[in-house]
Amino acid sequence: MVRPNEEVEALLQEYADLVLITGGDAFKARAYEKAARAVGGYHADVSRLDAKGLQEIPNVGRSIAEKVTEYLRTGRMPAVEDVRSKIPPGVRELMGIPTLGPKKAMLLYQDLHISSVPQLLDAIHQERLRDLKGFGPKTEENILHGIALMQAAGDRVPLNVAMEVAEDIVAELSAITGCERCTYAGSLRRMRETIGDVDILVAARGSGPFMAAFTRLPGTAEVIARGEKKTSIRTAKGLQVDLRVVPPDSxxxxxxxxxxxxxxxxxxxxxxxxxxxxxxxxxxxxxxxxxxxxxxxxxxxxxxxxxxxxxxxxxxxxxxxxxxxRGELPELIQEADIRGDLHTHTDLTDGLAPLEEMVEAAARRGLRYYAITDHAPNLSMQRMTDEKVLAQRERVRELDGKHRKMRLLHGTELNIDADGSVDWPPEFLAGFDLCVASVHSHFNQGRDALTRRLVTACEHPEVNIIGHPTTRIIGKRPALDMDLDAVFAACARTGTALEINSHPDRLDLCDDHILRAKRYGVKFAVNTDAHAPLHLANLRYGVGTAQRGWLTAEDVINTWPLDRLRRFLRKDALARA
DNA sequence: GCCGTTTTCGGCCCGACTGTTTTCAGTCG
The missing domain is CATH 3.30.210.10 (DNA polymerase, thumb domain)
Known part of the structure; x- marks a missing residue:
């Protein structure tokens, strides 16, 4: 039901985590992490590849290819099962708590036999962490805070996870004779950022064949209830799916x-x-x-x-x-309105695919323009340099024009430093077609400093778009604590667009913030922040979020024709008027 | 475990922050 690439990605990631927990070679763990990411972002279905084909995937070598082949053949990966038998799954689950990594998780397990979040909560309340080496009062506080954050997300799953499950089921049920209509409903159809359970609706004269097929789906792990009008199942990953069959007339x-x-x-x-x-x-x-x-x-x-x-x-x-x-519903932006993507990466920094592949994939999606915006030097782990980015620009200029219908823009994703400044001096930045600027560090500066920092970035003459403006990760990291109204006002005043990042773990800005920002006259950019060709398809989630924020195509700069977009990117007040 | 204008070993994402410690380990992007 889930794409085989994602199954394999999850398995390799799990192995990487377990290697770290057991104190294995950190470089080995990193190798598995990189392979996991590469498989997840790979364009071809891994279940159709042999060992040789698998090794074509970057960061997948002989050893991992063998493990994957065996898994695809037998449904098992013995190496993973081996470590699993030594470490209870709950220990890895502890790593999901922010500030808890592999070392602390293992210490909790070895010294206090803690292997679940509830056990950890108990231990904290009984003050049993106090004598643990490396655990002080502040650590306890951070853990409690992290758990609260996780629990706020509850059992809900990210939008894309639910969507993939739902679309598979809809495809299966639609193929059954007698199916007049079939679609998903509920919060998924409303494109909420997380989904509690999936609702599937079928229109048919009889429900029997649908209920039967539903309970027999490959992804069904448990049948919760089975009736004539409604049947509920749970998938292997714990997501509840309800099927309702109604007469075609209803x-x-x-x-x-x-x-x-x-x-x-x-x-x-x-x-x-x-x-x-x-x-x-x-x-x-x-x-x-x-x-x-x-x-x-x-x-x-x-x-x-x-x-x-x-x-x-x-x-x-x-x-x-x-x-x-009142007849005043907005004419909502549609996915087809998007002419270009203004925030994407390549393997020059942390993307998975070379420039050519990303451009090829963008052209296939029918985009009219496409911006490459790799990370800038201050995100030092990405090792960007002046030379590298200028060489990339030359290649972008060469490639531009190869696709008759799509123009290429060369940009960058700058880092908004603690004081609001960004990488590179203005004269160097002027060489880019556009600059996205994002916060990647110093998340806990305090409200006033963070607000000033974002406003300063907006006021920079070369900064066009604030990337993932609140930096939240759904269920993992809260939004930056800042005066959003001050930031929205600064965006409107300076002609800086706010990004709606389409990545399902971000969806940042979120719908509520979009509604607020729009009242200030802010313009938006719905971008994928793609790190692989597949991620370009996340656009639908960004557009869904924009719709939930009541946006029209006019509000979103990357629905505009390129010449109008270029005028906006000049940040020239006259051009905006 | 992967990779190679270094071809079979030696490097691999680097720096900052936090909370603990008293010089540093763990976590994160």
Whole structure:
């Protein structure tokens, strides 16, 4: 059900973690990490490759290729199973807590026999960590904070994980005879940033074959409930999926109901009552007679309530019903509106693919322009230099024009330093077509310093886009503590766009912040931050997030024609007017 | 364990921050 590349990636990453936990060679662990990343980002399906083909993947050599081949043949990787038998899975889980790495996790296990998050919480409350070497009061505090952060994300999974599961199931069920309609609903259809469980809806006259097929899917680990109208399963990874089969005539009402959100549904049902009607998942009915009015399509249901069809990404009871009544729903940005990607990497820094491959993949996606923005020198681990970036620029200029329909831009992703300054002097930066600037360090500066820092970056004449503006990692790192309103105002004033980073672990800015920023007149850039050709497909999640922030194509600079975009990139107040 | 304008061993992502220690180990990007 999950792409084999991702299965293998997870397995190799797990092995890398276990090597570190057991105190193995750090370089070996890094080799597995690099291989895991490369497999995850590789364009071809690894299950169709032999050992030789696997070794074509960067950072996959003979040893790893053999392990992968064996796994694909037998479903097992003995090397991983070996270490697993020595280290309980909970120990690795501890590494998921920020500030807890392999060494501390192993110490907790060896000295205190802790192998789960609840056990760790107990131990902290019993003050059993106090005598542990290297653990002080501050460490305890950080661990507690980290656990709270993890628990806030709860059992929800990232948007892309749920999406892949849902699309597989929809494809399977759609192929069954008698399936008139099939799609996913719920928070996934609304493109929420994390998903609690997946809702699948089928329109068909009989439910039997669908329920049967659903429980027999390869990814089904457990059948939670099985009935005529609804069946629930849990996947091997613990994600719950509900299947509901409705009569074809109820499709629209069912889809509306199961898409939610609950507050949106309450709002629409109130409107129904107001019209002396009753709205349920089966249709819109006359309250008194019980006679059905409409139910076949969502459009009909909304229309009978006096509303235009409301896009799922707006159905959060954030004023969409009132706006619909006034005929003022925004014309939401669509994925097809995006003409270019303005934040991408190559293997010159931490990307996985060479420039040519990234450009090729972008052209295949039908983009009209594409910016290469590798990391700048101050992110020292990436070892960028003036020479390297200038050599890259020459290659970009050579490649530009090879694709008749797509132009190339040469940019960079700068680091916003603690004081708001960035890599390279202005005269060097002027040589780039555009500059993204992002925070990569000093996350805990304090609110005032962080605010000043971001505002200073906006005021830089060569900084065009603030990359992943809050630097949050969903479920792992909170957003920077800063005065967002001051930053939004600075963006609007200086002609600096805010990025909507499409990576499913980031989705940064998030929908709430987008809504706020838009009121200041800020412009946005929906970028993938791709580190591999496959990541270019994450754009849909960024566009979904932009829709949840009520954005139109006009609000987003990379929907604009290139000449208009170039004027914006000059940061010239006159050009913006 | 991978890689090679160094061809079979020796280097591999480097520096900063944090909290602990009292000179440094662990974690992170």
């Amino acid at each position: 499709w629209g009402a069912g889809l509306q109901y199961f898409t939610g959100s609950r507050p949106h549904n309450i709002r629409t049902r109130e409107m129904a009552v107001h019209h002396k009607l009753k709205l349920s998942e089966y249709g819109l009915f006359h309250a008194k007679s019980g006679r059905k009015v409409v139910s076949r399509t969502e459009e009909e249901v909304y229309a009978r309530l006096g509303l235009p069809w409301i896009p799922p990404t707006l159905r959060e009871d954030r004023g969409e019903v009132a706006a619909g009544l």
